[in-house]
Amino acid sequence: MESLGEMLQQMKSPQFRQRSEQILNNLLHDPLIQELRSRHPEISENQLTLNLSKLYQYVNDSRHCSACPGLDLCPNDFQGHFTRLTVETVTGRSQLYDRQVPCSKHLAREREIEVKKRIHSFYVDERAMQEGYDMVEIMSKDSMRSPAVGQVFRYINETRENGLSPHGLYLVGHFGTGKTFLMTYLLHELAKAGHSGVIVYMPEFVEDLKSMLQDSQKLKETVEIMKEADLLIFDDIGAENLNPWVRDHVMGAILNYRMNRKPTFYTSNYDLKALEKHLSFTSKDGEEAHKGQRLMDRIAPFVDVVAVNGTNKRGSRK
Incomplete structure (x- = not known):
């Protein structure tokens, strides 16, 4: 197992920075993120950069949902849920929040379970x-x-x-x-x-x-x-x-x-x-x-x- 020092050293490498920049660039130009930015121009690119993991999860979940294989085979991290991004104003500043939201198939199954009960x-x-x-x-x-x-x-x-x-x-x-x-x-x-x-x-x-x-x-x-x-x-x-x-x-x-x-x-x-x-x-x-x-x-x-x-x-x- 790599030591913490080795991991930090890798993070400083040009290859790591280049890979991070590539991921960020791809995300910022993804149609979903472009649509988010058009709806919320108050969100700066710097804020998006600081929320890279949220953007990645949002885009990844959305792609999985668009090609949904069914609830039992859901590839999202939280099965039957997807990431929803919202922009809320807190103390005068716009902030990006992510939430795990149940999909329609999950809700339908929950309703069916309640009916059977x-x-x-x-x-x-x-x-x-x-x-x-x-x-x-x-x-x-x-x-x-x-x-x-x-x-x-x-x-x-x-x-x-x-x-x-x-x-x-x-x-x-x-x-x-x-x-x-x-x-x-x-x-x-x-x-x-x-x-x-x-x-x-x-x-x-x-x-x-x-x-x-x-x-x-x-x-x-x-x-x-x-x-x-x-x-x-x-x-x-x-x-x-x-x-x-x-x-x-x-x-x-x-x-x-x-x-x-x-x-x-x-x-x-x-x-x-x-x-x-x-x-x-x-x-x-x-x-x-x-x-x-x-x-x-x-x-x-x-x-x-x-x-x-x-x-x-x-x-x-x-």
């Missing part, structure tokens, strides 16, 4: 949660489901404008018509507006509840999350293998708390009449029509039914 998923395929279709793409995927898509969009816009209502949506249709995707899209869009949300895949959730019987704290926390979320989606309701405890003490408690307070959403292959019949029957106690009706009294009055038509898109992008 507001969404809690139970057993739903993560691929469904990560889709990023825009409105035009969704509408163009299948004209048969356009009326349903329109209703979902209207609900999103009305909630953005007027806030949450206790009324949700009940999406009904055949397998693979995109019901889950439409609900995850709604969840994501309203999470961007600041609302928290939970989506639950019912068949696996009901099975997992059996193990929660041995962990009362986990069960309590799970139920509280579903009660308190701004938006709750029961995905594929009707496909689960119900037992009386799940129906009466878990779902009943959640829906009883949410009705008239917060919206609950559903996707199902069953219409409301068929769902009531499904909820009336359990493997343990057989058919109990009054208990199915009791639960439906907490569902049907608080949803608008949306028929989702179209072709089966399972295995392809919805």
Whole structure:
């Protein structure tokens, strides 16, 4: 390793001075610095010379950003940030300041992270949660489901404008018509507006509840999350293998708390009449029509039914 004395000696050499002068000359004639000087003629060349490192960082970051390889490959010293130069007057003198500023890609990722923090998923395929279709793409995927898509969009816009209502949506249709995707899209869009949300895949959730019987704290926390979320989606309701405890003490408690307070959403292959019949029957106690009706009294009055038509898109992008 070179000693400090050796380094200082090199700095005094003609080659070092020549190289420094060349760097300064190149920087002062760089279009970015020329543009800065035209905006701030009060900054002298001597001040620019004293801030050589700031100018170099500013030009270097700007070049990297103009050929951005993406956030994960950002070559700037502070990933996802670039150097911004400003001129400010301090005690009567103009001074050059540099700041590290987050780029648009970094800000977009931060916003997306915040959105995902507001969404809690139970057993739903993560691929469904990560889709990023825009409105035009969704509408163009299948004209048969356009009326349903329109209703979902209207609900999103009305909630953005007027806030949450206790009324949700009940999406009904055949397998693979995109019901889950439409609900995850709604969840994501309203999470961007600041609302928290939970989506639950019912068949696996009901099975997992059996193990929660041995962990009362986990069960309590799970139920509280579903009660308190701004938006709750029961995905594929009707496909689960119900037992009386799940129906009466878990779902009943959640829906009883949410009705008239917060919206609950559903996707199902069953219409409301068929769902009531499904909820009336359990493997343990057989058919109990009054208990199915009791639960439906907490569902049907608080949803608008949306028929989702179209072709089966399972295995392809919805």
